[in-house]
Amino acid sequence: MDHSAVLALFDRDMRESARPDAPGSRVERVGRVVRLVGADKGWSGVLWSDLDEASADAAIAEQVRFFSRLGGEFEWKLYGHDRPVDLGQRLRAAGFTAEPEETLMIAELSDLALDAEPPEGVRLLPVTDRAGVDLVADVHERAFGIDGTRLRHQLLAQLTGDSDTVVAVVALAGDVPVSAARMELLPGARFAGLWGGGTVEEWRGRGIYRALVAHRARVAADRGYRYVQVDASSQSRPILARLGFQALTTTTPYVYQP
Template sequence: MDHAAVRDMFDRDMREGAPPEGPGARVERVGAVVRHTGAEHGWNGVLWSALDEAGADEAIAGQIGHFTGLGRAFEWKLYGHDRPANLGQRLSGAGFDAGPEETLMVAEVADLALDAAPPEGVRVLPVTDAAGAALVADVHERAFGADASRLRRQLLDQLAGDRDTVVAVLALAGGEPVGAARLELLPGTRFAGLWGGGTVGEWRGRGVYRALVAHRARVAAERGYRYVQVDAGPLSRPILARLGFTPLTTTTPYVYTPDGAGTR
């Protein structure tokens, strides 16, 4: 893989030229910043920027003003190759809270081994309704120890809208949900996104996560996507590397929450 070329392609498709994530959302370019304003339960944030030392602080203030005016928290999704080099420090100084750094990992679907089956006694099933969305949120909370109410609402909105843009799946051991994951698809791009892949503690290390990756990658291939990408944490990075994913850069979420705003 030509890392620089694929990273540039990712920036064009998924950041600078990203389409809205669904009905009611909009993407706007304001100077050297591309931002996404979500629908009621959608994601709000900065997708891409091309800033320099002279204009960075003014651009940051402009985005704070936009989202504060809407009463919404938002994320500035900072990548390791973004400029200026001290943009993260500038965001922190402006009142953003930095989350854990992750690694953007990408694989060409044609290069992946997609035959990884779930462990014995585990089935991977699609999520199609509110009950399934609730189970996905439950797995997320058990796997990551974080509130998943926003995820549940967002998934419900996606399932009620264009189902060609999201595929959610559950891994069930008997009737118990032990893993969950989503595949997000943006028409017109070459990258399908793997999100929310989580396995509850007692089932880790038994092949559930690997099976969920393979299942979603097969769907991406069937839908005609060339690449799959994932923001990987320390637990998933080695698994993804063994499956054929390559690290391209890092990504860190910087979140700004205006007074009185929720975290949607």
């Protein structure tokens, strides 16, 4: 993989030319910033920027004013190659809080090992309705220790809107949900996004996460996507590397609470 070329394509395809991720959300370009405004408690934030030392502080202040008027928190999604080089420091100075850094990992689907299956006694269930969404949110809360309300709203809106733009799956041990994940498939994009892969603690290390990645990647390949991308934690990065993903840059969520 030509890392520089693929990263430049990702920036153009998924950030600068971003598309709404759910019914009612909208993407806006304001000066040298591209932002997504979520609908009904959905995720909102800055996806891309083309700033320098002279323009960064004013652009940050403008986004703070805009999203504060809307009344909810928002995220500035900062990548390791974004400019200016001190953009993270400027965000912190403006009142943002940095969350743990992740690694942007990308794979060309033709290069991936997609034969991973769940362990014995575990089955994968496609999510198509509210009951399935509740299972995904339950796993999310148990695996990550955070509230799943926003995920419930977003995933249900996606499934009841244009269901072709999202694939969600839950892993069941018997009837107990033990792992879950989703994938976003935006029309016209070349990258399918893998999100929210999490396994409850007592079921980790058994190959379930790997099976969920392979399952979603097979769906993406069948639908004609060329690449899959993940914002990988330190725990998932080694698994993804063994499957064939490559690290291209870092990404850090900077969150602002009005």
